[in-house]
Amino acid sequence: MKTLLAIDDDLGIQKQLKWSLTDYEVVFAEDRNSALQQVRRYEPAVVTLDLGLPPDPTNASEGMACLTEILQHNPDTKVIVITGSTDTEHALQAVALGAYDYYQKPIDVDVLNVIVARAFKLSELEAENRVLKSANYKSQDIIGNSESILKACRMVEKIAPTEITTLLLGESGTGKEVFARSIHKQSPRATKPFVAINCASIPDNLLESELFGYEKGAFTGAHKTTLGKIETANGGTLMLDEIGDMPLALQAKMLRFLQERVIERVGGRSEIEVDVRVVCATHRNLAEMVAEQSFREDLFYRVSEITLNIPPLRNRGQDIVVIAKSLLQKFNQEFNTNIQGFTEDAINAMLGHRWPGNIRELQNKLKSAVIMADNKFISAEDLGLIVDHNASSPLLTLRKVREQAETQAIRHAYNLSNGNLSKTADVLGVTRPTLYALIDKYKMLDLRAPDPDNQNQVSPDQLA
Numbered sequence: 001m002k003t004l005l006a007i008d009d010d011l012g013i014q015k016q017l018k019w020s021l022t023d024y025e026v027v028f029a030e031d032r033n034s035a036l037q038q039v040r041r042y043e044p045a046v047v048t049l050d051l052g053l054p055p056d057p058t059n060a061s062e063g064m065a066c067l068t069e070i071l072q073h074n075p076d077t078k079v080i081v082i083t084g085s086t087d088t089e090h091a092l093q094a095v096a097l098g099a100y101d102y103y104q105k106p107i108d109v110d111v112l113n114v115i116v117a118r119a120f121k122l123s124e125l126e127a128e129n130r131v132l133k134s135a136n137y138k139s140q141d142i143i144g145n146s147e148s149i150l151k152a153c154r155m156v157e158k159i160a161p162t163e164i165t166t167l168l169l170g171e172s173g174t175g176k177e178v179f180a181r182s183i184h185k186q187s188p189r190a191t192k193p194f195v196a197i198n199c200a201s202i203p204d205n206l207l208e209s210e211l212f213g214y215e216k217g218a219f220t221g222a223h224k225t226t227l228g229k230i231e232t233a234n235g236g237t238l239m240l241d242e243i244g245d246m247p248l249a250l251q252a253k254m255l256r257f258l259q260e261r262v263i264e265r266v267g268g269r270s271e272i273e274v275d276v277r278v279v280c281a282t283h284r285n286l287a288e289m290v291a292e293q294s295f296r297e298d299l300f301y302r303v304s305e306i307t308l309n310i311p312p313l314r315n316r317g318q319d320i321v322v323i324a325k326s327l328l329q330k331f332n333q334e335f336n337t338n339i340q341g342f343t344e345d346a347i348n349a350m351l352g353h354r355w356p357g358n359i360r361e362l363q364n365k366l367k368s369a370v371i372m373a374d375n376k377f378i379s380a381e382d383l384g385l386i387v388d389h390n391a392s393s394p395l396l397t398l399r400k401v402r403e404q405a406e407t408q409a410i411r412h413a414y415n416l417s418n419g420n421l422s423k424t425a426d427v428l429g430v431t432r433p434t435l436y437a438l439i440d441k442y443k444m445l446d447l448r449a450p451d452p453d454n455q456n457q458v459s460p461d462q463l464a
C-alpha cells in the first residue's frame with residue numbers, strides 16, 4: 001500500500017483524512033519537526049500539508065518552512081497544501097515554492113481523493129522516467145545520487161570508451177572494483193573478459209606467475225603451461241587491485257607490459273602480444289611511495305594516466321540511506337525476511353557514523369541486523385551503532401561525551417546537507433566559523449575542502 005503523510009495538528013482533521021483516504025497507508029505528523037522525521041522514515045511520494053502549523057497556526061510561515069524543508073529533502077515529493085477556504089494567497093505562494101497543488105477546506109472526500117490519486121500517478125510516472133533514464137545510463141551498479149558519486153559516474157562515462165590507463169583511488173570498501181567493472185561494461189570491450197587480481201592477497205613469489213603465467217617445467221610443480229591473468233584478460237580489461245603492494249622487482253616487468261603490451265611467461269622465451277586494457281586501484285598514497293622509493297616513478301606515471309578519486313561513504317550525504325535501503329531489499333530476498341525499513345534513530349546513527357570500512361562495513365552491519373532484528377524496522381541497536389558511553393569507560397569525562405555527541409551531530413548534519421558546509425552550519429544553528437573551528441578541533445578533516453596535497457590528481461570535480 002502506498003504511504004501518504006498528512007501533516008496537520010488538528011486531531012479531527014487527522015481522523016477525517018484517515019477515513020477518507022482508505023486506498024493509502026496514511027501516517028501523520030503534527031508539526032514541522034515530526035513531519036521531517038516522518039519524511040525521512042517513510043519517504044512518502046505524496047504529502048498533504050496544512051499551512052497553519054504550530055507554533056504559528058494563524059499564520060502560514062511554519063507551513064511554508066515545512067514545505068521548503070520537505071522539498072529540500074526530496075524535490076520529487078508531491079506536496080498538496082491544505083488551506084482555509086479564503087486563503088488563496090498563501091496557497092498560490094506555496095505552489096510558487098514548489099507545492100504540487102492546493103486544496104481548500106472544508107474537506108470533500110471525493111475531490112481530495114482525485115487530487116491525491118493524480119499526485120501518486122504523476123509521482124509514479126516521474127519515477128518510471130528516472131528509471132528509464134538511468135537504464136540508458138550504464139553505471140547502474142553504482143548506487144547513489146550524491147553530487148560526488150554522480151560526478152565520478154560522469155567521469156567513468158568519459159573514460160570508458162578510451163584506452164587510457166586509469167588509477168582508482170579510494171579507501172577500502174568504497175567500491176573501486178565496482179567502478180572498474182563499470183568502466184569495463186561501458187567500454188567497447190564489454191563482451192570480453194573482466195579479470196581482477198588483488199596484488200596484496202597473493203604472496204610475492206607467486207604473484208609473477210599469477211600475472212604472467214608459466215611454461216611447463218618452469219619450476220617444481222609446473223606440470224603444464226598455464227596462462228596468467230594478463231593473458232586470460234586478452235581482449236578485455238585487467239584490474240590490478242592494490243597495485244601499491246606490488247613488489248619492486250615485479251614492477252619493472254609490469255612496466256614493460258604496460259609500455260609494449262607484450263609479456264613473457266615465467267620460464268618462457270617467447271614474447272606474447274596481448275591486447276588488454278588496464279585499470280589499477282589502491283588505497284595507498286602512490287606519490288608518497290614514489291618519494292620513499294618503494295614504488296617506481298615511471299610505473300606511477302604509466303598507471304595514472306588519469307586518476308579517479310572515489311569518495312568515502314561518509315562524504316556521500318544521503319547516499320548512505322539510499323544504499324542501505326537497496327541493500328535491505330537484497331538481504332530481505334536473500335534471507336527471506338520482510339523488514340520494512342529503518343527507525344529514525346537508525347537513520348540518524350547511519351548518517352552520523354564515520355564508516356571507516358565504507359560500503360563493505362555497511363553491508364556487514366546490515367546483514368547481521370536483518371538476521372537479528374526482532375521488529376519490522378531496523379534500529380540503531382540492531383546495526384550495532386549505539387555508542388554505549390558506560391561500556392567504553394565508566395570514567396568517561398564530560399568533555400569526551402561532548403566530543404562524541406558533537407562529532408556525531410556534525411557528521412549527521414553534514415550528510416543531511418549533502419556535504420554543503422553553509423547548510424551544515426545552518427542545520428546545527430551555528431555560524432560557519434564556529435563550524436570550521438569545531439571541525440578543526442575534532443580533526444574531522446575529511447569534511448573540509450579537498451586536500452591541497454592531492455591537487456595533482458584529477459578528481460571528479462576537476463573533470464566536471
Ligand SMILES: Nc1ncnc2c1ncn2[C@@H]1O[C@H](COP(=O)(O)OP(=O)(O)OP(=O)(O)O)[C@@H](O)[C@H]1O
Nearest residue numbers: 141142143171172173174175176177178323359360
Ligand atoms: N555504490 C555502491 N552501491 C552499492 N553497493 C556498492 C557500491 N559500491 C560498492 N558496493 C559494494 O560494496 C562492496 C565493496 O566494494 P568493492 O569491493 O568494489 O570495494 P573496494 O574499494 O574495491 O574495496 P577494497 O579496497 O577493500 O578491495 C562490494 O560488495 C560492492 O558490491
